[in-house]
Amino acid sequence: MRYLLLDEHRYAEAELAGQRNLAAxxxxLENSRQPEDIERVLASLIDWLTAAEQDELRRAFVVWLKRVLLPARVPGADLPHVNDLQEMHAMLAERVKTWTEEWKQQGLDQGRLEGRLEGRLEGRLEGEAKVVRRQLMRRFGPLPAWVDQRLEQATEAELDAWAERLLDGQTLEAVFNDLN
Incomplete structure (x- = not known):
């Protein structure tokens, strides 16, 4: 089975911001961490989706924002009934200050959010290391301690490189060869 993986979290904001397309x-929106980030994207969508034939697309974005994105970003927040992107943008502009204060009151300050993001990254790296370890064991059999140590301390880039070298490397040493 073939598939194409689109990892939306691998794209930097700066890389996506310059693109004028709906996927970007x-x-x-998915990568936004602050209400201000969402506001900026909504302003772009309002600008892009002005044609009458894009009515359904504008409405789909509003429904997705109300039912998926905003409840995940602002749990428990009262979301008024809005019907279009301009109303959503105006509502966000009005509510950003209130929500920010609520987050601070609930202890969800920036440091805590960054800690949660860091924890997610660590968990993802552990998962990737686990997959590479299983593939190495299947290809080369029991692994020496130095391999486990390298996997535990690996960066995302190292894990990616090792996973690719695993396909062609004839020995463990060849897979972990750090020469560029």
Whole structure:
């Protein structure tokens, strides 16, 4: 079975912001961490989706924002009934200050959010290391301690490189060869 993986979290905001397409806008919304980030993307969508034939698309974005994105970003927040992107943008501009204060009151300050993001990254790296370890064991059999140590301390880039070298490397040493 073949598939194409689109990892929206691998794209940087700066890389996506310059693109005028709906997939980039969707990725930017998914990656947004602050209400201000969402506001910026909505302003772009309002500008892009002005034609009458894009009515359904504008409405789909509003429904997705109300039912998926905003409840995940602002749990428990009262979301008023809005019907279009301009109303959503105006509502966000009005509510950003209130929500920010609520987050601070609930202890969700920036440091805590960054800690949660860091924890997610560590968990993802552990998962990738686990997959590479299983593939190495299947290809080369029991692994020496130095391999486990390298996997535990690996960066995302190292894990990616090792996973690719695993396909062609004839020995463990060849897979972990750090020469560029």
């Amino acid at each position: 806008a969707l990725f930017r």
